[in-house]
Amino acid sequence: MFYSLTDVPGGRWTWEEVPRYNLKSFCELGVKLIQVDLAFDHVWKEDGTIVLDTAQRQLKGVLDVCPGAAIFIRFHVNPPKWWQKKYPEENCVYADAEAKPDIDWGIQRIIEDDEETPRRHSLASIKWKTEATEKLEEFLSQLQRLPEANALAGIQVAGGVYGEWHYWGFIENEPDMSQPMRVYFQDWLKTKYKTDKGLQEAWKKPGVTLATIQLPTLQERRETKAGIFRDPSQERNVIDYYEAQHQLVADAILHFCKVVKEHWPRPIITGAFYGYFYSVFGREAAGGHLALQSVLKSPYIDYLSAPGSYYPAARETGDPYRSRSLINSVTLHGKLWLDEMDQQPPLVPLKEKTFQESLDKSIANTRRNVMFTFTHGQGLWFYDFGPAGFNGGPRLVDHGSFGWWDEPTLRADIKRLKQLGDRQLQKPFERDADVLVVHDTESFYHLGSDRGRSGLSHWANNWTPVGIFRSGVVHDAIHIDDLDKMQLDKYKAIVFVNTFLLTKQQKKVIQEKVKKQNRHLIWIYAPGYSDGSQLNVSFVKETTGLNVEPGKEIEKVTLTVDSTVVGNYTFSLNNTLVSPYFVVKDDHAISIGTVNSTSTVGFAKKQFKTSTSWFMSLPIDHPKVWQYILKEAGAHIYSKTGEIFYSGNGVLTVHSKEGSTKVITLKNGREVSLSMAPNSTMIIDSATGEVLLR
Numbered sequence: 086m087f088y089s090l091t092d093v094p095g096g097r098w099t100w101e102e103v104p105r106y107n108l109k110s111f112c113e114l115g116v117k118l119i120q121v122d123l124a125f126d127h128v129w130k131e132d133g134t135i136v137l138d139t140a141q142r143q144l145k146g147v148l149d150v151c152p153g154a155a156i157f158i159r160f161h162v163n164p165p166k167w168w169q170k171k172y173p174e175e176n177c178v179y180a181d182a183e184a185k186p187d188i189d190w191g192i193q194r195i196i197e198d199d200e201e202t203p204r205r206h207s208l209a210s211i212k213w214k215t216e217a218t219e220k221l222e223e224f225l226s227q228l229q230r231l232p233e234a235n236a237l238a239g240i241q242v243a244g245g246v247y248g249e250w251h252y253w254g255f256i257e258n259e260p261d262m263s264q265p266m267r268v269y270f271q272d273w274l275k276t277k278y279k280t281d282k283g284l285q286e287a288w289k290k291p292g293v294t295l296a297t298i299q300l301p302t303l304q305e306r307r308e309t310k311a312g313i314f315r316d317p318s319q320e321r322n323v324i325d326y327y328e329a330q331h332q333l334v335a336d337a338i339l340h341f342c343k344v345v346k347e348h349w350p351r352p353i354i355t356g357a358f359y360g361y362f363y364s365v366f367g368r369e370a371a372g373g374h375l376a377l378q379s380v381l382k383s384p385y386i387d388y389l390s391a392p393g394s395y396y397p398a399a400r401e402t403g404d405p406y407r408s409r410s411l412i413n414s415v416t417l418h419g420k421l422w423l424d425e426m427d428q429q430p431p432l433v434p435l436k437e438k439t440f441q442e443s444l445d446k447s448i449a450n451t452r453r454n455v456m457f458t459f460t461h462g463q464g465l466w467f468y469d470f471g472p473a474g475f476n477g478g479p480r481l482v483d484h485g486s487f488g489w490w491d492e493p494t495l496r497a498d499i500k501r502l503k504q505l506g507d508r509q510l511q512k513p514f515e516r517d518a519d520v521l522v523v524h525d526t527e528s529f530y531h532l533g534s535d536r537g538r539s540g541l542s543h544w545a546n547n548w549t550p551v552g553i554f555r556s557g558v559v560h561d562a563i564h565i566d567d568l569d570k571m572q573l574d575k576y577k578a579i580v581f582v583n584t585f586l587l588t589k590q591q592k593k594v595i596q597e598k599v600k601k602q603n604r605h606l607i608w609i610y611a612p613g614y615s616d617g618s619q620l621n622v623s624f625v626k627e628t629t630g631l632n633v634e635p636g637k638e639i640e641k642v643t644l645t646v647d648s649t650v651v652g653n654y655t656f657s658l659n660n661t662l663v664s665p666y667f668v669v670k671d672d673h674a675i676s677i678g679t680v681n682s683t684s685t686v687g688f689a690k691k692q693f694k695t696s697t698s699w700f701m702s703l704p705i706d707h708p709k710v711w712q713y714i715l716k717e718a719g720a721h722i723y724s725k726t727g728e729i730f731y732s733g734n735g736v737l738t739v740h741s742k743e744g745s746t747k748v749i750t751l752k753n754g755r756e757v758s759l760s761m762a763p764n765s766t767m768i769i770d771s772a773t774g775e776v777l778l779r
Contacts, residue, residue: 086455086503087157087423087466088112089120092248094192095485096473097122099146103472107488111467112151114500115507119147119154120241120466124161125217126195128224131167135223137231144233155238157354161195162217162244162341164206175210177252177266180259180303199246202254207261208245209269209333218344225348239354241390242341246372249358249391250334255372259307259534261330262300271298273329288321301326309533312664313541314585317531317618324530327370335359335376343385356388356423360410362524363550364394367536367543375526377411378566381418388421392468393428393454398551400428402446402764403742405554405729406454411524412461413516413561417570424458424465426451429489445764448498451490452766452778453729453740455502460733462514467499501778505768509734517732517752517771519720520560521576522550523568528586531615540662542583545609545704549582555708557722558715559732569594578605578718582704587613587628595628600696605718607699611667625667630698631691632671636680642666644687644703646678651709658703666702674700690717721752737771749774 088111090097090104098104099121108119127139140158147154166187169176176184182202187193199205206213228234245251252260260266274295278284281294301323310316315324342355359380365373380386391409398404412422430447433439458465467490474485490496524546532539553560563571565584568591573579579599587595592613599606606629613628614620625633636642643657660666669676669686678688680702687702699714708727716722723730728747729740739749744763750756757774759767768778 086116086464086506087118087120088116089159089425089466089468090122091468091470091473091475092122092124092159092196093194093470093473093475096470096475099143100149103486103488105146105150107469107472107491108147109150110488110491110496112154114496115503116467116499117151117154118157118238118466119151120157120159121147122159122161124165124195125163125220126161126165129165129168129220131165135220135227137224137227140228141231141233144231144236148233148236154236156236157239157241158237159241159243159248161248162221162242164213164217166195168213168216169204169206172206172212173204175206175212175265176263177205177207177254177261178263179254180262180306182254182258196247199253200256202258205253207263207265208252208337209261209263209265211265211268214337214340218340221341221344222348225345229350237353239356239387240345241356241358242338242345243358244337244341245334249361250338250374251361252330252334252372255368256366259303259371266330267298267300269333270300270326270329271295273332274298274325277325289318290322298322307533307535307538309538311620313532313538313662314615314620315531315533316620317615327375327530327534328527331374331376332379334374335379338380339383339385342383346385354387355385356390356421357386358390360389360415360422361391362410362526363407363547364396364399364409367539368534369526369529369539369543370532370534373526373529375529377414377526377564381415381420386420388423388464389415390423390425392425394547397548402431402449403729403740405551405740406450406457407550407554408458408461408463411562411564412463414564414567416462417563417567422458422461422463424454424463425468426454426465427468427470429470430495432492432495442764444492444494445762447492447495449740449764449766451495451499452502452768453731453738455499455506456736456738456766456768457731459506459509460731460736460738461516462734505736505778509736512735514734516561517737518559518561519575519577520553520558520715520718521571521573521579522553522560522562523565523579523581523584524562525565525584525586528583528615531586531617537661541610541658541704542585544658544662545582548706549580549609549704552706552708552711553580553715554729555727556712556715557724557728557730558720559723559730565591569598573598573604574602576604577720578607578715580607580609581612582609584613585611586615586617587624588617592628600693603695603697605697605699605714607701607714609701609704610663611665622667629700630693631669631674631689631700633667633700634670636666636668636685636687636702638664639681642680642703643682644678644680644701644705645682646688646705646707646710647676650677650713651707654707654710656703656705656707663703668702669700721750723749723751732771735771736777737769738766739769740766
């Protein structure tokens with residue numbers, strides 16, 4: 086558990102009054118892991134020198150109020166603003182917009198304009214990477230001589246948008262058409278294809294050569310030739326481009342982490358913002374984090390991190406808070422995941438009539454967030470924009486003279502959470518999930534990059550898990566590439582969400598390891614439709630074991646679930662988001678739902694000797710539908726009344742917006758009755774039901 090200052094002016098310097106107060110406050114709660122921000126802009130001067138006065142004051146400010154602190158620096162390796170102005174030829178070029186200059190008046194946040202189309206270095210710039218490496222080595226060499234550096238425990242390497250390693254302009258625009266990127270792509274293709282002949286055969290373009298390749302045009306990026314899918318036989322150049330761009334970012338992260346480890350005189354922890362999977366705005370190909378596996382396999386990085394999910398239904402009281410990544414895969418690779426809690430608790434001013442309700446919600450939400458992370462065996466930090474008075478969107482109250490977690494009752498509860506966590510950590514760790522959700526990252530290379538052509542996958546990945554959270558079960562989430570590494574005995578059901586690309590090896594793992602022990606496999610939309618080389622409906626049949634066929638083209642695809650499952654429930658998506666779509670034509674399958682007001686089956690299950698397959702044409706998010714499926718699979722349902730459950734590390738967390746008496750069935754069969762106030766989170770022993778934190 087960390088406390089972290091922000092990078093925003095007014096709240097970033099440890100020696101200033103309000104940040105200093107909050108650092109001391111959290112230190113007194115027992116939170117002595119402290120994170121602060123620094124950037125090359127603070128230390129790398131235009132004359133080429135490295136000056137450490139700001140860095141030294143930043144470290145000393147922590148130690149002045151928390152002498153036993155272990156300090157982590159979030160260090161931004163983007164070149165200083167003067168460098169970007171001096172070398173414009175090294176900057177990112179957007180395919181659909183002109184780069185905008187930064188606001189240059191007042192005390193500006195260094196990363197203020199990052200999310201638009203700012204003038205920023207190309208992440209493919211060799212000059213940036215070379216000079217930043219030299220200056221980082223020089224910075225570390227000087228820093229280690231300072232007495233304050235004895236408290237340095239780790240460095241989080243930050244870069245790209247907001248230091249979060251998204252590519253510039255990715256939310257609304259398309260990067261990167263610069264010369265540095267073209268050179269990088271050319272070299273990447275040489276490594277992959279070796280010769281012009283190899284490239285021509287892969288791209289099905291007889292005239293193309295490694296020496297003359299160009300970056301994909303905006304039209305090529307935004308259009309697809311097979312509905313929402315890219316046809317690998319015709320659009321390999323675009324698939325390759327996005328894969329190269331994502332590998333570029335991952336390699337940059339690992340490069341700078343390696344520099345840190347190799348240029349510090351003792352062991353040091355390295356981390357980065359990476360692994361974002363949920364809540365990436367439907368822009369996964371343009372600037373998400375799709376090269377997750379290569380980062381997880383590296384020995385040079387110890388932890389990954391991200392803010393918690395922003396949407397859908399993730400922030401308000403009663404919502405299922407959740408991490409942004411496939412954190413069970415992170416654990417599986419021996420890395421730590423750290424959530425960034427960067428959302429303001431819903432406290433209103435003390436004199437307002439709704440203050441007590443807002444305090445109840447603040448405690449409930451903070452407990453919920455902390456316990457989600459804790460029950461996964463992971464960590465988090467409180468990221469405090471409060472001292473800066475930062476308004477990054479609709480905020481609850483004006484501030485700037487206090488921290489977000491200053492209120493005494495809330496602070497006392499954080500202290501109890503820290504003490505509870507420390508006690509539980511003495512016990513052997515175990516997760517209590519019996520449902521596994523499987524996602525993929527590489528499938529996004531094979532979908533269109535605009536929100537229309539990636540919308541189905543974006544919906545499935547983000548909205549479907551909310552329905553599973555609300556169904557009363559506890560689930561884990563992993564990357565498809567890690568399925569063969571998992572111990573699957575405890576999982577009753579495995580949900581394949583966006584596994585539209587499946588290799589022969591992945592199919593083999595599913596056939597030989599997953600379709601066992603009477604396990605239930607739930608398939609969404611088009612599992613295995615691509616094998617990386619071609620698109621074929623027969624692959625979907627092979628994967629699911631059900632006979633499926635393309636559905637009839639129609640303006641809107643509507644799936645109606647059988648009324649015996651969940652009353653009258655229909656789910657629709659525009660055909661442009663599900664083109665093609667698939668329906669079940671299998672006499673041995675049991676129909677559970679139909680499409681487009683016909684008898685055509687779009688939701689079905691089929692039993693096999695050692696497993697059961699479920700198939701749904703559209704990614705349903707209704708909790709009751711998921712409760713029906715998962716109950717049939719034999720998964721444990723703690724309650725059917727909509728509470729959110731997190732269970733692991735010996736504790737069960739129950740979060741609810743509605744107050745009442747809740748009857749909870751523990752996994753061992755014992756029933757416990759909990760009297761819950763509105764807007765509350767209770768923490769109980771997962772085996773006995775004893776209340777640990779009321």
